[in-house]
Amino acid sequence: ETGVTQTPRHLVMGMTNKKSLKCEQHLGHNAMYWYKQSAKKPLELMFVYSLEERVENNSVPSRFSPECPNSSHLFLHLHTLQPEDSALYLCASSQDSSGGAGQETQYFGPGTRLLVL
Amino acid sequence: AQTVTQSQPEMSVQEAETVTLSCTYDTSESDYYLFWYKQPPSRQMILVIRQEAYKQQNATENRFSVNFQKAAKSFSLKISDSQLGDAAMYFCAYRSASNSGYALNFGKGTSLLVTP
Numbered sequence: 094e095t096g097v098t099q100t101p102r103h104l105v106m107g108m109t110n111k112k113s114l115k116c117e118q119h120l121g122h123n124a125m126y127w128y129k130q131s132a133k134k135p136l137e138l139m140f141v142y143s144l145e146e147r148v149e150n151n152s153v154p155s156r157f158s159p160e161c162p163n164s165s166h167l168f169l170h171l172h173t174l175q176p177e178d179s180a181l182y183l184c185a186s187s188q189d190s191s192g193g194a195g196q197e198t199q200y201f202g203p204g205t206r207l208l209v210l
Numbered sequence: 211a212q213t214v215t216q217s218q219p220e221m222s223v224q225e226a227e228t229v230t231l232s233c234t235y236d237t238s239e240s241d242y243y244l245f246w247y248k249q250p251p252s253r254q255m256i257l258v259i260r261q262e263a264y265k266q267q268n269a270t271e272n273r274f275s276v277n278f279q280k281a282a283k284s285f286s287l288k289i290s291d292s293q294l295g296d297a298a299m300y301f302c303a304y305r306s307a308s309n310s311g312y313a314l315n316f317g318k319g320t321s322l323l324v325t326p
Contacts, residue, residue: 151313
């Protein structure tokens, strides 16, 4: 496997279900991100982990819970979602250097298409 | 927060022709990074080109080049010799160069259609 992988690629869940999205990066990066892409809206940053610590959380509802057990893996745990949470969830990674977090390019996975019924 | 505007929801170009996609952004920062990403129907977000704001020279990557106008806060993408495989959504994105600049701020995208 190369680059950034995400599983599953498609997920249908009911509002009472609990599911998890998985992201794995094979690039040796030290920062990972979750983005949400909804129709007709710009991508929205949800969470950022740098060196396995959460460094940014953009007012995301608590029904989304991230987990970063190590620098290569990132999870997004989902529970009691709403239909408006249906979207494409994209994971990304980057190598953030000591010179500033903004330097490095983010590389994206293929996304998980989530449908909440 | 920095905003990124792509004023062209859709563009069309004939194969082998040249097309320019527009992007403007709003920021009070002097140091930042700008990106163009391509998202084909497979939904994989692929980096096309990147520009550092402190560099005056416009970035180029093969058939892709940018026109970076810092004073005007404009960052357009030119695709030369368009190919059918260039058909995709194109997103312009901004990232701060500050230590807290983790987020990529994306525009709403431009859908590019390439006709034979």
